Amino acid sequence: EIVLTQSPATLSLSPGERATLSCRASQSLSIYLAWYQHKPGHSPRLLIYDASKRATGIPARFSGSGSGTDFTLTISSLEPEDFAVYYCQLRSNWPPMYTFGQGTRLEIK
């Protein structure tokens, strides 16, 4: 079973700064890596799929990159509404299942 490790656990930044969130897989992956934003009291929101493709309606300041075992979510210039918990997720071929990372909390500095 593939394990996803996100770092850092907590990231403290100010609006306008650049955020870089990491997701590392225990085994090399295909491109089926997604990123979600999750705010308290809301359901998760898909940001990125296939490692680098923005989901419908997602602002261009969100970008995803990476391949193999190392993936990154970058928020180019933080807006106040971007402070939330971010999860990476993989879909493995065998066994066919989904796995989430433990999350990175992005908080206002």
Added chain:
Amino acid sequence: QVQLQESGPGLLKPSETLSLTCSVSGGSMTDYYWNWIRQPPGKGLEWIGYMYYSGSTNYSPSLNSRVTMSVDTSKNQFSLKLSSVTAADTAIYYCARDRVPGYNVHDAFDIWGQGTMVTVSS
């Protein structure tokens, strides 16, 4: 615009069976995979399993022995049953749709329900 809504009892006793339904509105269930995900208090997201609209299923290995999913396309609903619950099953339960239609096509979840809190306590 497709929307999902979870429903079911919010409080269970240990050893009981959790039963939740996800109602799909604004679109068809056909050709999509439908998922259940949960989030225990203070913890991260955990995928429980998925089912295809035709009824084929796949469950997380950690919950496989206790999970059953079913679908009723005539009502545009799918359901989750989790048997022999304990306090560790206390969580917000979400239903969600796979982004891309088609059999054996999966990559991410694009539409989520608002979630329903289930508490297991004696």
